[in-house]
Amino acid sequence: MIALLSKMFSWSGRRGEINPCTGIERFVEKKRRRYLSTAELGRLGEALAAFETEGGVSPHPIAAIRLLLLTGARLGEILTLRWNYVDRERGCLKLPDSKTGAKEIHLNEAAFAVLDAMPRELDNPYVIVGQRSGGHLVNLEKPWQRVRARAGLDDVRLHDLRHSFASIGAGAGLGLPMIGALLGHTQAATTARYAHLAVDPLRAANELIGQQLSALLKAKRS
Numbered sequence: 286m287i288a289l290l291s292k293m294f295s296w297s298g299r300r301g302e303i304n305p306c307t308g309i310e311r312f313v314e315k316k317r318r319r320y321l322s323t324a325e326l327g328r329l330g331e332a333l334a335a336f337e338t339e340g341g342v343s344p345h346p347i348a349a350i351r352l353l354l355l356t357g358a359r360l361g362e363i364l365t366l367r368w369n370y371v372d373r374e375r376g377c378l379k380l381p382d383s384k385t386g387a388k389e390i391h392l393n394e395a396a397f398a399v400l401d402a403m404p405r406e407l408d409n410p411y412v413i414v415g416q417r418s419g420g421h422l423v424n425l426e427k428p429w430q431r432v433r434a435r436a437g438l439d440d441v442r443l444h445d446l447r448h449s450f451a452s453i454g455a456g457a458g459l460g461l462p463m464i465g466a467l468l469g470h471t472q473a474a475t476t477a478r479y480a481h482l483a484v485d486p487l488r489a490a491n492e493l494i495g496q497q498l499s500a501l502l503k504a505k506r507s
Contacts, residue, residue: 288311321441336431344404346413356396357467358447359444362380362388366378400412450467451468
């Protein structure tokens, strides 16, 4: 609450007001970073597929969850996504505005497959359709709670899907600048949180040498 009030008064302070939150001692905030493991991603996929087959969760929330994971986009960027933002020629979403301004979100084949399978309403410009005519889905939390409960992921937030997208890239050996570009980070420090997930290049090189030497030794014996 103090952090929220401080931000509000800092903004109003531009008009000459004093921030009353200055100098107040705050509790230490623990940053929470949750990444889905390979097994957890498998369970999530099974849960989504089950709801697609059996019903219980409408197609639009399911598509939104898939797009969040497959693109690393922020929740608001997917919920407010319009069809005219989809640039198939360049393979990206061209957002005129986002948390960091105008932004391009690159799309892989899996993300395009989700978009291609989406039912499109002619009188609605949004990809993720809501209950109101012509509007987009506003709240993804309730369907997400059902999906994560079925997948046994009760502690996973929607924003953790973005973290998981980045963790997969780091584990695959992608450099932090590349991951930051895919996520739309404007500051390198923001991407640095994923540094501990990256594959150690020395360890990977050492493993490669060991595998080749082991193969040669076995070939010699045979």
